[in-house]
Amino acid sequence: MKSAILYVRVSTDEQARRGYSQRDQEDRLRNYCEANDIEIEDIYREDHSAKTFNRPEWNKLLTVLKKRNHKRQSSNILFVKWDRFSRNVEAAYQMIGLLRTMNTKALAVDQPVDFTVPESKVILSVYLTIPEVENDRRAMNVFYGMRRAKKEGRWMGHAPLGYMNRVTPDGKKYIMPKPKEATLMVWVFEELSKGILNAEQVRKLANTMGLKCERNNFWKLIRNPMYCGYIIIPPHENEEIEFVKALHEPIISKSLFYEVQDVLNGNKRPVAKKANSLDLLPLRGFLICPLCDRTLTGSASRGRHGRRYHYYHCQGSFCKCRFKAEELNKYFERHLLKYKLSEQSAELFKLVITDVFQRSNKGHSDERNHILSLLEEQETILSNARKKYVMEEIDDEDFMELKKECNTSIRKLEEQLAELPNNRQDLKPLQNLLDIVMERYKNIDKRYSKAENDEKRQIIGSMYPENILFDGEAHRTARMSEPLTLILLINKRLSSIKKGEKFSFKNLSPVVARRGIEPLFPE
Numbered sequence: 001m002k003s004a005i006l007y008v009r010v011s012t013d014e015q016a017r018r019g020y021s022q023r024d025q026e027d028r029l030r031n032y033c034e035a036n037d038i039e040i041e042d043i044y045r046e047d048h049s050a051k052t053f054n055r056p057e058w059n060k061l062l063t064v065l066k067k068r069n070h071k072r073q074s075s076n077i078l079f080v081k082w083d084r085f086s087r088n089v090e091a092a093y094q095m096i097g098l099l100r101t102m103n104t105k106a107l108a109v110d111q112p113v114d115f116t117v118p119e120s121k122v123i124l125s126v127y128l129t130i131p132e133v134e135n136d137r138r139a140m141n142v143f144y145g146m147r148r149a150k151k152e153g154r155w156m157g158h159a160p161l162g163y164m165n166r167v168t169p170d171g172k173k174y175i176m177p178k179p180k181e182a183t184l185m186v187w188v189f190e191e192l193s194k195g196i197l198n199a200e201q202v203r204k205l206a207n208t209m210g211l212k213c214e215r216n217n218f219w220k221l222i223r224n225p226m227y228c229g230y231i232i233i234p235p236h237e238n239e240e241i242e243f244v245k246a247l248h249e250p251i252i253s254k255s256l257f258y259e260v261q262d263v264l265n266g267n268k269r270p271v272a273k274k275a276n277s278l279d280l281l282p283l284r285g286f287l288i289c290p291l292c293d294r295t296l297t298g299s300a301s302r303g304r305h306g307r308r309y310h311y312y313h314c315q316g317s318f319c320k321c322r323f324k325a326e327e328l329n330k331y332f333e334r335h336l337l338k339y340k341l342s343e344q345s346a347e348l349f350k351l352v353i354t355d356v357f358q359r360s361n362k363g364h365s366d367e368r369n370h371i372l373s374l375l376e377e378q379e380t381i382l383s384n385a386r387k388k389y390v391m392e393e394i395d396d397e398d399f400m401e402l403k404k405e406c407n408t409s410i411r412k413l414e415e416q417l418a419e420l421p422n423n424r425q426d427l428k429p430l431q432n433l434l435d436i437v438m439e440r441y442k443n444i445d446k447r448y449s450k451a452e453n454d455e456k457r458q459i460i461g462s463m464y465p466e467n468i469l470f471d472g473e474a475h476r477t478a479r480m481s482e483p484l485t486l487i488l489l490i491n492k493r494l495s496s497i498k499k500g501e502k503f504s505f506k507n508l509s510p511v512v513a514r515r516g517i518e519p520l521f522p523e
Contacts, residue, residue: 083131
């Protein structure tokens, strides 16, 4: 009595197709064996693609066949059609050859092939080729369908971090921001744009905040413009790469995305990050050694009775410069008192800032014209390149490279143009902000003494953009911040006005001249 091993296979996308269910195939194979008096040795049920033979159940079947003594026993593998066996012509012929070495035949009950007849090989090639052609055609239809959808601005596939997949009532799929993840992704881009932490540091911090993302995937995400509302259309055949306006809601601005790309590409110089200080060392990193010009650091040392004493000291191995932190901190707090704004100074300062703000708005049109001129310049370069390409003065490679560079520059300039504020801007938000700032500066000494260490360092950094030189008795600094210098200038002008004399703030230039390293007023 003849015997055979039954092989039943479906792939995930074929489960719902009529006539391809595992139960239907198994019933047809059992009926065939019963009608032809064939004994069923075993049944292997596969749920895997036929593009390759790297399938779990097929590998088990091969293992069983290899253990048999094929000189004494031949085997037959039965399946319904040849597309259940394979959808890859090259792999199918190789597997048929391998089975032949094991004295085993692969047979399709609905598409029989008599291997003893040479002409049957033509029929076999047709049976094996048609499934592969169907697969290729299906894949091509899917590819062009997805490409067309991308050109319409639709995101295809699983939603990236920060978004979630949704379906409209009429069955159309789309993505929308996922509140918590979207907030974390916005934070990621904002941190990267500062250039303080590298991408891996930002990723680890984001992970601690709940954004779980592997390293490779994280790099792909921060390079993807879909977060600012654009879909990438990869190049294909004669079509170049495209950036299409997306239908989904962006979570970051285009300017922020390009700023992050500049940081990642090394086009933006990172800002040096000062190390976190101890609570009793707010000036650490802001002081310069008077002996060797190195930056002073700070640390604590333990005394005889276990008390800790904090010092600012030089980092040089041979420099012995050292100051008690408590005394230097008190000196700096006393020094802040003379920078307090009076009520009159605060009002004048607000008027100056408002005037500068209004004047800067007039410059928006100049900036717009400058960007437009750069756009025209890039378009001219591209136009000249096309002419030279037509005249065969440059080759294909040079033209494509030049075209790519021009298109990139044009896209960035257009984004800058779109990000320019309107000529008319509301002064109310600025005035509200100035009220808050003036209130803080009028009570800067109280705010500093009550502030936490991080805020104290922010106040110091806002006053002194360059480090301070302290010699043990007084401080010297190369330059104070522009706002602080302007405050002192206003105070000086007000103190020199006689009673009843009018004062005009219009003579105060918004750009303050650089001063020397000596303090403006003696202690």
